[in-house]
Structure formats: C-alpha cells, structure tokens
Amino acid sequence: MLDYLASRFMEEGWSIKKLHKLILLSATYQQSSKNNPAYAEKDPFDRLLWRANVRRLEFEPLRDSILYLGGELDLTVGGHPIDLSEGTHMTQKRFQAILNRYGKVHLPAAPRRTVYGYVDRADLVEVLNTFDFASPDMPTGKRYETTVPQQALFLMNSPLVIEQVRNVVERKEFKQQKTDEDRVRYLYELFFQRRPTQEEVRDGLEFVTAHHEPEKPVAAASGFQPVANVIGQGNKRKQQFNQPAPSRASRKPLTGWQEYAHALLLTNEASFVN
Template sequence: WLAVELVRNGWRLKAIHRLILTSAAYRQSSAVSDRQRRVDPENYLVGRMPLKRLDAESLRDSLLSVAGELDSRHFGPGDAVSARADGLVTAVRGPRGWRRSIFLLQRRTQISTLLQNFDLPRMNPNCVQRPISNVAPQALHLLNNKVIRELADRFAERVVSEVGDDAGRQTVRAYRIALGRTPGAEELAATVPVLERLRREWASQLKNDQAAARRRALGNLCHAVMNSAAFMYLD
C-alpha cells in the first residue's frame, strides 16, 4: 500500500514521510494492555509502538542537556576528542560545555567510548543498519565513568539553583528535567525517603560541610535518574 501511495504522489518522499509520521500507528504509546499482550504478544499487528532505546548520539546529548552542559552553537570545525591513558576516548570540553554529538570529530582510531558502547555505527565499512545491543559495558559506563558522574553532579547543581534544598521539590524538578514529567504519587513516596537517607549518610561522612553532603546526596539521585530506563528509552 505504501508503494502504491508513493507512486500516486509522484514519487515524493516527503509525502510518504508525512503519511507515516502522522499515522496512528507511529504516534501510539509503547504501553502494553493485558488484551494486547494476550492477543498479539509479538506486536505483529502493530498495536503499540516498540520500546526503543535512545541512539548513541541522542543519549549523549540528553546527558549533557539535563546537566546544563550542552553547548547549542552550530557550525565551525568538529569538536576534538582525546584518548586517555586508560584507553577511553572522550570529547574535549569547550568553554561553554560540549556541543551536540553531530559536531564531534570522527576518527577511525579514536571513536568516543560512550558512543561506541551504545552502538555508534562503524563507518569504515558501509553501514546499512545501525546495530542494537544490550550489553554490560553500557551499564558499567553509565554507572562508573567519571565524566558521567560529573554530569550527574552538574545536574544536581542545576536542580538546587532552580528549587533550593527541599527534598520533595528537588525530586519533582529532577524528574521534570530528565523525564519531562512530574513523578507519580508512588514514585514520589519512594524517592523522597531515599534522598533523605542519602543526605543522612553523606552528612555522617562530611560532618563539617552539610551543604556538600546534601549536594552529594542529590548527585547520587540524579545519577540514578540518568541511569533509569525511563531516561534511556522512548515510550
């Protein structure tokens, strides 16, 4: 049917793209009802949107954006990367932060480790389809990488600057920034006590700097949100 529509519209791809993108099938949620799970568990009938993880570039840009470290400038030379002594390849931060991944310099021998772990296509051969994997290095990178943890701290600083030190308001704001929605009542009831417990634990270690203890606790929470499926997957 799409092939017939393409011919009928004079082979114009824009019309086909508009048709697909405005269709009910394309715009539906990935949420699965009990009836859908029973009738069409494999989604052969396209009754829901398949759950999709952010691609490598979008994930990196999202991490930078929530941390307030995304430089929105366009054009100019590509942004440099640096190979560290431990073998990791990272982008070099500019005076205003990091620019979007599309402006990152691509070298065959120096590919950003974050992008490579999350299936950035290798362009030395021709890439006709982007690979999709779900492997341990992805989770380990987001949990343990120093740059990611620093971005979580910047995210926490952003939250504090916008809503102050109240744990409830911080939780709501972190959800709003990272996930684009307000946490539900159950999420809020589960998350706020965790943040308060983290504050107490850090306060016992940083007895002479309670403000730093609160920042560390919020940084831990922001790091968890940045590692959540809700942040990494499109629904």
C-alpha cells in the same frame, strides 16, 4: 503498507518531506508502548503494530540527553568537529589527524551535539564501540545491539556524566522549587517527562534523607614521609608533568540530591524510548 507508501510517494511528487509527515502523523507511529491485555492476547508479538516497541537510545541521542539534562547542550549548527574521548584520552594520532584536516581543535567532550563528533576509522573512540556504534568501514543499514557491563560503567563513572549530574541540581528551575517533594517532581519531569507517583516521591525523599556524607580519609601514620618528599626535585617535576590533566568533574563527593539525580539517570527509563 510498503506499496501504499510507495504510491503516495509518487502521487505527491516524490517529496520525502511529505512522506515523513504522513508517517509521523499516523496513529500507528504515535502509539504508546503501554500494554493492552486484550490486544496482547490476540497479537502477543505485536505483528499488527498495536503498540510501540521500546527502543534503547543509541550513543548519540544518549550523550545529547545527558548534556541537555545538565543544561549544557550546545545546539549550534555547523562548524568544526569535536573529539568524543574524555579528558586526556585523546591519542596523539587522533589529535594530529584533526589538526591536519581542520587547522584547529576543540576541547575533548565539548558540549556540542554528538553528531559533530569526529570519527577516525583507524582510531575509533572506545566509547563508540562500547555503545554499538556502526562500523565506519562499511555501509550499515541497522546497528547491532548488545548489553555489556561497560555501558553501565560509563553512566556510573564517566566524568561527563558526573559533571552533568552536578549541573542538574544547579539549574535555576531546580533551585526555585520550594519543597523536597517539588524537587522530586521536577527531576521526574526533567528526566522522564512525566509526574512521579506518590510511591516514587516517597522513595525519592527516603533516598535523599538516607544519604550520608562519606567519612574523611584517615591521615597518614606518623613516621612515614609523603612520596613527594622522598623523590628528588627533578623527578618530582617530571612526575607532575606526566600527570594527566585534572578531570572536569570534581572528585569531591556528590550531595544527596546529586546522588539521587545520578540514580535516576541510571534507570532503564532514562535510556529507553517508550
């Protein structure tokens, strides 16, 4: 196969574009990952490439997909880099490095494509390490792949994810759906590019129907004063000044449809290319 591709590469004038076209339009490259029992019995390890191998998304396309689902992905080409840390997690060192090099700073977690994320070799953003980002200190031909709890926790609790989940149900296309069944089908087509089965539609409707608003917090017992009334005015101002900026994602509870969209995002199908 490599000899054939090399000979075609030379015959077609060393054109990388033509080589890419040859590979991408081949039947092998366009294989589905669906199982075929007859082929699996003869070639269980897929050495002859009779099916595509399921591949987990790297952090860059995963973050871009999340922004796309929320309808906020900025496709602008070129321009200044963005910081990939969330909220107030941008360290002073990284802030100063970006400021010194580019003269201006974009807001953290700006909805631009992740390829424009700023990479500081001495102060790499933690989320990049969580999702097996290649070491910027050396050439890396292939990234290693790990499965750690922090990856799931990012998808469960990240302000970026929560904000985009809220945006999903605010999309015009979602609001135009007339029935709950149509809303479930729309979310499946948006998240997975396929129509749901009848069982999946039924499960989705049950999930949304069973959603309950969380109980309101119990009021503080009488006889106790809030901390703000106990500390002095000077300490109060100092405490307020040192508080991190409020998250972009509101802390109010998610609605039933937002919870359902979040649940779909947490599935393996949303994070794997099949």
